[in-house]
Amino acid sequence: GAVVSQHPSWVICKSGTSVKIECRSLDFQATTMFWYRQFPKQSLMLMATSNEGSKATYEQGVEKDKFLINHASLTLSTLTVTSAHPEDSSFYICSARRGRGNNEQFFGPGTRLTVL
């Protein structure tokens, strides 16, 4: 299957700082990428959908100015958590899909963010 990587795999930062998480599709071109957040013992919550070259579509309740998403190329999307606070501590997971339609969606290994 196709491979999606995330970097970093974990990060610890101070409250008020910004953190950038990268998501890469390693062996295919991803026209659409998705960002999820998962709190302990809970399911994945979709945050936003991004298509290459266009603005991300955010789910209801997700602050677009706080969670900046950039999908500048077909193999890279970034999520920047701005002015992070302890309540932003979570497991952030990206996924990528090749094209429209019912294609399989490939998930990255996740990034564990801890805000002190």
Place this chain on the structure above:
Amino acid sequence: DAKTTQPNSMESNEEEPVHLPCNHSTISGTDYIHWYRQLPSQGPEYVIHGLTSNVNNRMASLAIAEDRKSSTLILHRATLRDAAVYYCILRRTQGGSEKLVFGKGTKLTVNP
């Protein structure tokens, strides 16, 4: 997004078959049934998907009811590595954004 209902948890013994049920009574004609699983501290992994007919692949089988209001993921011989949370998800392919929206899933425990 159409909703799915799964048991919170299930238990199985190693090398025995496992049947994971999923109810989706509000499924529409264009919804595909997808199954993903998530091992602890990892991203979800694709398992299988189908529309109307039963499906088999290397990992599992998917049995879909004739009215499509329920489906069952079948692991033919459970191993300890199959212990994970299994998510049943409906994915709309027309008129929707084709995104995967996760429910709570079923936590599968496999006993040695």
